[in-house]
Amino acid sequence: MHIEVRNISKTFHGHKAVDNVSFSIERGKLIGLLGPSGGGKSTLLRILAGLETPDSGDIFINGKRVNDVQPQLRGIGFVFQNYALFKHMNVFDNIAFGLTIRKASKAEIKTRVGELLDLTGLRGFEHRYPHQLSGGQRQRVAFARALAPKPDLLLLDEPFAAIDAKVRKELRTWLKQLIGTLGITSIFVTHDQDEAVEVADEMLIVQKGRLEQQGSPVHIYTDPQTAFVAGFIGHSTVVEQPESLRGFGGSSLTAGAKALIRPEFVEVGREREIPFPSAAEKGKVRHIFFRGAHLELDVEVGSNRLSAHRSLDQEPLQPGDEVSVLIHRLYVISDESATIVENPLKVDPLPVHI
């Protein structure tokens, strides 16, 4: 394992910012540290960097315990949320800073900075000062500066938060490719799940200082382990009385438990459009929202309100229409855990073999 964190805790003025967190990361992986704001993600990153000292627990990099190693000597590159560029230095000097500290020769610095200028597409901007650059360019200077001394680990604190939406999308694709090419182990903090899902090889979900789940985006998406993860990932609707939904009454559901249903688990349409009519039930369309590539339907089923997607190519529905609603599966959540339950009626009652 490249990075190993064991039982890290950190308390600020009685508030547990990081609570007994352990995880390990393989070399070369791009890790997304995802969670709601104020959940302890940044603190965790700063502890790894050595900018904060944990109250307890150990950090190992390449098998070596680094708790007592000063941040200057950990060989970690750090990209700050607001870039933190040196305003009085031009782009070249900003990128070269880490190399001059290491007393690299002039020629060496020139080559390395040149490499990074090409890599980040900043060639031609080396004599500009930070205030003469756009947000995306500044961000790239910050990457280049962190990468210049060839760090073993790259940490990024909300690297795209201050950039407008379109540039952000370009930048994160670019970053993923760049990190893939360099093969450098990287951890980035984000509160935007789309960003984490798109960029990360593996995600760490952190909430209230605790590590909720670690795994690949697909794994976390399809198999959330805790109630928090199930609700946080995707755009889930909470269902207060899942036992009243057709197919989910009685069975494995404990009475009084709640369930989460994602829009993609729900199929809504005219009766003939639904593949297993026997497993579907009646509902009423309440609202229809245009979401660009698809429609989002707000459907009333009994006392429950569900959200579903519908393609623009399908026969249009109107608010107030009676529809069939098929719920493929849902997550039953108890205090801590989340269990996936498939709709048991979804078997063809009259199988016809051709």
Add this chain to the structure above:
Amino acid sequence: MKSSASSKAKPRSILPGFGISLGFTIFYLSVLVIIPLAGIFVKTSGMTPGQFWDTVASARVIASYKISFMTSFFAALINLVFGLLIAWVLVRYRFPGKKLVDSLIDLPFALPTAVAGIALTAIYAPNGWIGSLLEPLGIKVAFTPLGITLALIFIGLPFVVRTVQPVLQDLDNEVEEAAVMLGAFRLRTFRRIILPELIPPLLTGFALAFARGIGEYGSVVFISGNMPMKTEIAPLLIMTKLEQYDYKGATAIAMVMLIISFILLLLINYLQWRSNRRVITE
């Protein structure tokens, strides 16, 4: 470079009141600064060039210029270093009595300068508290240029502190952390990252303290002893001329001081403009 060209061509500012506020500024500066100062030139112009030269270039006057500018310069220099230190302590650390220390800084502004001069003289005279301790070591403070410098340090203390403090306060913590993550230890972080950002306010503070020192009179006359050629400052020489009803002689000395001060301040402003240009924040 392109952007500066286009901003020069900006047709009209959207901010209202440019005409009236600039008009007022010029009027205000004229009444308070330019016209009184022009009076000095007018008065001096009553002298023949020969008379002017004899007054201004006499050994005693030259000596007083030297003392005035040298002591002001060194006082401002010392204030530069220790003003930065005080500002640093006040911004970076928390300690009991911090508010008190903070308000002590401005006291030299509020105190009548003559009071400061008398107090400093009493303490640093050969029979004073500190003076009597320094006497056996062969260090004489009162009645020497060192004493003048001391008085000017006292007078100029608030300038550097008050100009550096807000800038230091606004420095982004992350920038220092960025330097740390790139391998810079404290001294280098300070020298390469923090100090360059503080140069504009340091220069401003230095210029203000320096200018104040050149013009200072009240506190210096007590501690300097006013020995011609040794501890006589130019402002005192002007007072002496006035007391002798030599108004032209007084304004001639004042004019030369004015010109030298103006050139020096212009120079400092230029340096400040140059360093500021690079630290522009968006």
